[in-house]
Amino acid sequence: MADPITWPGLKGSYTYWLLTTPGDPQSIKAEAGNYMFVKPTNAGWVPVYIGIADSLRDRIPCHERWTEAVQHGATRAMAHTNGNALAREAEERDLIGYWNPVLNTQHRSGPATRTLLGGLGSRF
Numbered sequence: 182m183a184d185p186i187t188w189p190g191l192k193g194s195y196t197y198w199l200l201t202t203p204g205d206p207q208s209i210k211a212e213a214g215n216y217m218f219v220k221p222t223n224a225g226w227v228p229v230y231i232g233i234a235d236s237l238r239d240r241i242p243c244h245e246r247w248t249e250a251v252q253h254g255a256t257r258a259m260a261h262t263n264g265n266a267l268a269r270e271a272e273e274r275d276l277i278g279y280w281n282p283v284l285n286t287q288h289r290s291g292p293a294t295r296t297l298l299g300g301l302g303s304r305f
Contacts, residue, residue: 186226186259188217190275191290196261203241203258211238214262215272217282218247220254229253230284231276233269237262246284253283 185196197217202208214237217228229250234240237260247255263269277288 188228188276188280190272190279192275193272195272195276197259198261200241200258200260206238206242209238209241209260210262211236212262213237213264213266213269214260215269215276216241216258216260217276218244218250218255218284219257219259221256226257227254228276228280228282229255230282231273231280233273250284 185198187194187196195215197215200209200216213233213235215231215233216237217232218230219226219228230246232240232244232246241258241260244250247258263272274288277285278290281290
């Protein structure tokens with residue numbers, strides 16, 4: 182398993198793990214959680230979409246935005262479990278407000294995505 186990555190938000194920070202086979206439902210926990218589709222840059226990772234799910238296994242492998250995320254440069258999915266629905270929603274809003282992913286339309290705080298999560302270019 183790859184090292185976890187901690188993503189800053191407007192109000193907190195959140196630790197995510199790389200999903201090595203996001204297209205295989207059996208490789209993903211059937212638990213509620215938060216997830217993101219990320220693209221690599223020369224300096225690190227940038228989320229292009231951030232979401233929540235009642236079941237990560239049911240949501241991620243057949244996600245309707247994955248093809249569009251790939252068109253925007255996404256190469257990886259990251260996630261973590263979070264059983265508290267209110268906390269999942271607050272985290273989603275916090276991260277979207279900070280990063281302004283190109284594919285998220287709600288909870289944005291500005292027009293542009295932050296450019297990178299520094300120092301992560303060599304982890305994957």
